[in-house]
Amino acid sequence: MMQRNRFSDKTLQTIVGNLLRYGVWLALSVGAVGGIIYLLRHGHEPAQYSSFIENDRHIGQLIKEIITGIKVGSGRAIIFSGIILLFLTPAARLVLSFFSFMIEKDYLYVTITLIVMMIIGISISLGYGH
Amino acid sequence: MTILAFTCIMLLGAFVAGLIGSLSGLGGGIIIIPLLTIGLGVDIHYAVGAALVSVIATSSGSAAAYVREGITNMRLGIFLEIATTTGAVCGALISTIAPGSFIAVLFGLTLIFSSINSLRKKEEQVLTQSSPLARKLRLDGSYPDAGGRQIRYGTRNVLGGFGMMGIAGMMSGLLGIGSGAFKVIAMDNIMRIPFKVSTTTSNFMMGVTAIASTVIYLQKGYVQPGICMPTMIGVLFGSISGSRILIRSNPKKLRLFFAVIILVLALNMIYHGIAGKI
Numbered sequence: 001m002m003q004r005n006r007f008s009d010k011t012l013q014t015i016v017g018n019l020l021r022y023g024v025w026l027a028l029s030v031g032a033v034g035g036i037i038y039l040l041r042h043g044h045e046p047a048q049y050s051s052f053i054e055n056d057r058h059i060g061q062l063i064k065e066i067i068t069g070i071k072v073g074s075g076r077a078i079i080f081s082g083i084i085l086l087f088l089t090p091a092a093r094l095v096l097s098f099f100s101f102m103i104e105k106d107y108l109y110v111t112i113t114l115i116v117m118m119i120i121g122i123s124i125s126l127g128y129g130h
Numbered sequence: 131m132t133i134l135a136f137t138c139i140m141l142l143g144a145f146v147a148g149l150i151g152s153l154s155g156l157g158g159g160i161i162i163i164p165l166l167t168i169g170l171g172v173d174i175h176y177a178v179g180a181a182l183v184s185v186i187a188t189s190s191g192s193a194a195a196y197v198r199e200g201i202t203n204m205r206l207g208i209f210l211e212i213a214t215t216t217g218a219v220c221g222a223l224i225s226t227i228a229p230g231s232f233i234a235v236l237f238g239l240t241l242i243f244s245s246i247n248s249l250r251k252k253e254e255q256v257l258t259q260s261s262p263l264a265r266k267l268r269l270d271g272s273y274p275d276a277g278g279r280q281i282r283y284g285t286r287n288v289l290g291g292f293g294m295m296g297i298a299g300m301m302s303g304l305l306g307i308g309s310g311a312f313k314v315i316a317m318d319n320i321m322r323i324p325f326k327v328s329t330t331t332s333n334f335m336m337g338v339t340a341i342a343s344t345v346i347y348l349q350k351g352y353v354q355p356g357i358c359m360p361t362m363i364g365v366l367f368g369s370i371s372g373s374r375i376l377i378r379s380n381p382k383k384l385r386l387f388f389a390v391i392i393l394v395l396a397l398n399m400i401y402h403g404i405a406g407k408i
Contacts, residue, residue: 010200017198024190028366035137035359043134047356052173055351062348079355083183086362087344089190090337097208108267112209116338119215123222123342 012100019096023089027082034078041075091120131170133356139170140360144184148368150391151188151310153376153384162361163307164398172357179352182340184365185308189336191366192373196330199377203271203327206285206317207334213292214299214313214335218342221303231403238400245392257322260284264321273327276378283324291321299339308336311392325384329376 057065066084069077094117101109147161162184166177196202260270264285272282285291298312310332317328347353376384 009204012204013197013200013202016204017194020190020194020197024187024194024366027187028363031359031362034355035363038356038359039134039137042356043132043137045133047131047133047136049136049170049172049176049354049357052175053351054175055349057349057351059345059349076355079359080353083353083355083358083362086183086186086190087341090186091341093190094208094338097204109205109208112212116208116211116215119212119219120338120341123215123219124345 012097012104015100016093016096019093020089023085023092027086027089029082030085031079031082034075034080034082036075037073038075038079094120136170137356137360140166140357141364143169144361144364145368145371147184148188148191148365148370149372151184151192151308151365151369151372153372153387162365166357175350175352176354176357179347179354180357180361181307182343182347183353183358184361185340186337186344187362187365188369189308189333189340191369192376193330193334193337195370195373195377197334199274201273201326201377202330202334203269203273203323204331204334205267206269206271206323206327207331209267209269210292210295210313210316210331211335211338213295214302214339215342217296217299217301218303218339220296221300221305222343224300224304235400235403238396238398238403242393242396245389245396255322256281256324257284257286258282259286261286261288263288269321271327273324281324283327285321285323287320287322291316294320302339303343308340310336311395314388326376329384 063084066077066080070081094113098110098113098117101107101113143165144162147165150161162181163174163177166172166180167174172180193202197204261284264270267288269288270282270284272280275281294316295313298309298316301307301309301312310329313332313335314328317323317331318325321328323331
């Protein structure tokens with residue numbers, strides 16, 4: 001029993017480690033491609049970040065805009081999709097550990113992971129109200 | 131300044147932030163914010179958005195290496211994420227009513243206290259026995275030392291650590307940072323987890339804690355692609371370099387390094403709080 005658990009933990013370590021690594025590299029590559037396009041088109045323009053322009057776009061609308069932007073090859077939209085991939089990496093890690101604990105039949109930790117996912121769900125739904 | 135020049139400066143700055151962030155268990159975000167606002171005159175909202183991106187990049191980038199090396203305690207991380215995510219939700223709600231300057235000063239004072247506290251403890255003692263609750267939750271573990279030998283460790287005061295993690299999460303929600311400092315205090319000082327394990331587990335947890343604020347930031351337009359792109363790339367390479375150094379380094383030197391960083395950040399926070407800039 002002890003031996004089996006240790007084996008499973010080792011496997012989980014490898015899978016989670018790889019997920020984080022590939023997720024991050026994917027986000028980085030997409031962001032870098034977008035960055036190069038963005039710099040080629042706008043690199044010579046002055047950087048104007050001193051005043052903040054507040055938006056209030058729903059996340060769904062934002063994703064729609066990004067997809068439209070990618071279709072026309074906008075550097076900014078491609079960078080944005082890289083950033084979203086980066087945000088999704090830890091979320092995917094959580095989902096993955098949920099299934100790993102299921103396979104391990106470690107129901108205590110299945111429950112714990114579920115609670116964490118629920119709290120994030122609540123916070124996202126609260127975020128919509130802002 | 132052209133966008134090209136801005137991007138080059140940010141790449142370098144973010145690299146340094148990622149390096150420090152991954153070595154200390156801090157998210158790197160807290161270094162990105164002053165660099166962008168004081169150094170480059172960027173609006174604080176964009177800086178906070180970039181800091182969040184850097185927090186997640188540092189977390190995932192360095193956590194990948196630590197998890198594979200078997201240093202990170204994933205059960206401990208996921209268990210404590212209950213506290214950090216709950217805290218982050220509360221923090222985000224409180225941030226809408228509490229005055230920023232008060233929060234900044236309080237945060238700075240707490241950091242000074244913890245910095246002195248971490249310097250006073252000279253010996254790294256590994257607990258061999260766990261408390262009954264820690265055993266029940268299977269929070270003990272082992273990690274490889276420099277020679278590849280497995281060092282077993284136990285933990286205690288689970289509830290105390292859990293409470294401190296709630297505060298850490300609340301700081302994340304309030305200030306848009308990873309608040310790794312608080313996470314390391316909870317694991318290091320309260321639960322007596324070995325320094326390498328607490329630092330790496332803190333890094334591992336940050337990404338999930340940060341998701342809570344992410345959606346709000348995206349919708350409000352805090353995430354500016356032109357700033358976040360060099361931040362993400364620089365921080366990632368910085369944190370990967372940092373994690374390579376950490377695996378081969380000695381905990382005593384790291385502790386001193388960590389204490390100095392906390393102290394500088396604390397003074398920075400207090401100054402900005404009193405000056406009414408936060």
